[in-house]
Amino acid sequence: MPYVNIKITREGATAQQKAALIRGATDLLVDVLGKNPATTIVVIEEVDTDSWGIGGETVTERRKGV
Numbered sequence: 888m889p890y891v892n893i894k895i896t897r898e899g900a901t902a903q904q905k906a907a908l909i910r911g912a913t914d915l916l917v918d919v920l921g922k923n924p925a926t927t928i929v930v931i932e933e934v935d936t937d938s939w940g941i942g943g944e945t946v947t948e949r950r951k952g953v
Contacts, residue, residue, distance in 0.1 A: 888926045889916050896946055897933035905931050 891912045909929045916922040936946035 888928065889920075889922050891916070891927070891929045892932065893929065894932045894934055896936050896939055898936070900931075900933070 893908055893912065908931060912929045913924050913927045916927050917924050936950070939946045941949060
């Protein structure tokens with residue numbers, strides 16, 4: 888029973904985009920590893936940019952510098 892956890896920043900991914908991610912991850916496990924899609928679990932977690940850090944600073948801070 889595969890379990891996939893996708894983490895993205897909370898910036899307005901639509902329900903359709905999330906559904907496409909779930910389908911795509913499931914299809915990948917079916918195609919590459921022959922897993923059963925009925926027992927494949929995909930969870931999408933959305934994280935605030937203030938709670939996601941890269942290189943010692945938050946994504947919010949990094950994007951202000953761009």
